[in-house]
Amino acid sequence: MTPTNPDGSHTTDDEPYPDDILVSPDWVEAHLGQFTSNDPSYRLLEVDVDTSFYTERHIPGAIGLDWRNDLRSESSRDIVGPSELERVLGECGITEDTTIVVYGDNANWFATHFYWMMSYYGHGDIRVMDGGRNYWEEHGYPMETSVPDPKPTNYIVQAQHSELRATREDIEAAIGDSTQLIDVRTQEEYTGKITAPPGSNESALRGGHIPGAVNVFWAENIKPNRKFKSPSQLAAVYRDKGLLPEEQTVTYCRIGERSAVTWFVLHELLGYEQVANYDGSWVEWGNMINAPIETGE
Numbered sequence: 157m158t159p160t161n162p163d164g165s166h167t168t169d170d171e172p173y174p175d176d177i178l179v180s181p182d183w184v185e186a187h188l189g190q191f192t193s194n195d196p197s198y199r200l201l202e203v204d205v206d207t208s209f210y211t212e213r214h215i216p217g218a219i220g221l222d223w224r225n226d227l228r229s230e231s232s233r234d235i236v237g238p239s240e241l242e243r244v245l246g247e248c249g250i251t252e253d254t255t256i257v258v259y260g261d262n263a264n265w266f267a268t269h270f271y272w273m274m275s276y277y278g279h280g281d282i283r284v285m286d287g288g289r290n291y292w293e294e295h296g297y298p299m300e301t302s303v304p305d306p307k308p309t310n311y312i313v314q315a316q317h318s319e320l321r322a323t324r325e326d327i328e329a330a331i332g333d334s335t336q337l338i339d340v341r342t343q344e345e346y347t348g349k350i351t352a353p354p355g356s357n358e359s360a361l362r363g364g365h366i367p368g369a370v371n372v373f374w375a376e377n378i379k380p381n382r383k384f385k386s387p388s389q390l391a392a393v394y395r396d397k398g399l400l401p402e403e404q405t406v407t408y409c410r411i412g413e414r415s416a417v418t419w420f421v422l423h424e425l426l427g428y429e430q431v432a433n434y435d436g437s438w439v440e441w442g443n444m445i446n447a448p449i450e451t452g453e
Contacts, residue, residue: 171386177424178384179257179283181292184215188298191217191257194306199250201258203227203266204289205413213299215259215292219248219306223266223413227273235273235435238313249306252280252314259285259292263375263382269416271424272433278315284420287383320423322406322434324441327366331448336405337369340418341438345410346371348451351442352410359410360442364449366408370397374414377421390421401428408434408441 175183184191190198200218202210210220221227226244229236236244250256256279260267267284274282285292293299322330330337344350348363365371376393379385385393399405405428407415412435423431441447 171388173286173384173387173425175283176281177283178286180286181295181297184257184259184285184292185297187257188216191215192304193217194249194304196249196251196254196307196309198255199248199257199306201248201256201270202260202289203258203270204261205265206261209261209289211301213301214289216298216300217304218259219304221248221270223269227266227270235276238277238316241273241277242311242313245311246309247306249309250311251309252312255281255283257283257285259288261289263290263378263417264288265413265417268420269413269435272320272416272419272435276317276320277313278317280314287381291382319430320419320432322408322432324434324436324444324447326432327406327408327434327441328447330404330406331367334403336399336403337366338399338405338407338415338418339365339369339371340374340407340409340415341365341371342373343371345438347453348449351438356410358439360438362442362449364442364451365438366441367448367450369408369450370399372397372399372418374409374417377417384421384425387425390426394422394426401426402430404430404432406432406434408437410438411435412437 191200201221202214202218203221203223207222227236258267258270264284271282271284339346346365351363352359407418409415415433419431419433422428
């Protein structure tokens with residue numbers, strides 16, 4: 157089990173993360189009463205790459221979201237708009253004051269994507285469970301198959317924080333200036349040898365990376381047990397790549413989910429103030445006519 161400091165903060169390698177951002181599995185287990193009581197003050201959400209996992213079993217009280225249907229707008233191939241998000245969250249029994257804890261598979265790919273999206277839309281209290289679904293399951297924490305039936309609410313989106321999201325126009329303007337572009341994909345994707353990871357159903361017509369982007373693989377943020385590295389370890393990852401906390405920074409990947417992991421690390425865990433996630437990522441950039449790309453190292 158993960159140790160917890162006397163003040164309740166989560167400890168990773170003897171360095172604390174605030175539990176209003178990153179909570180330990182122990183913290184979630186201690187709060188299962190709130191999550192299973194249908195109290196709208198607390199909601200636990202699971203967002204997986206493989207959406208079948210939730211149906212098999214999940215943390216007691218957790219509500220499952222399907223990233224394809226609940227977090228993306230089919231008509232625009234974009235993240236859901238305010239009205240669509242309000243419907244999804246209202247069906248989950250979430251209010252503007254709800255403490256939301258989110259977790260998922262693949263070291264929290266889509267959990268951090270959901271965290272980023274909720275931050276973009278101004279939700280006040282959203283947290284990630286360190287280690288995600290895999291750590292919880294592998295360490296014998298309780299799981300169940302019953303699905304919660306929350307009382308619907310009337311959720312209202314509070315804001316749109318555009319500084320947290322990069323568009324293709326932002327990327328076009330950033331090429332050649334001091335903006336730090338971080339490509340979090342595999343080296344094979346970055347160099348253009350492949351256009352998408354094996355098994356992916358969305359890819360680009362061209363391979364390569366955005367000119368000037370630095371390749372920092374998303375998994376460099378994660379320990380073998382799928383928890384986040386300590387603050388000093390994470391800071392070293394980006395310092396060694398020559399990336400500076402004070403500079404404008406943009407993360408991207410293929411469809412914006414892996415880059416959300418890195419956005420979460422930089423903006424939330426390390427305190428970089430100017431970090432945006434380019435969720436259009438390579439599927440958008442690599443398919444645009446005349447968009448400049450680089451290949452190789």
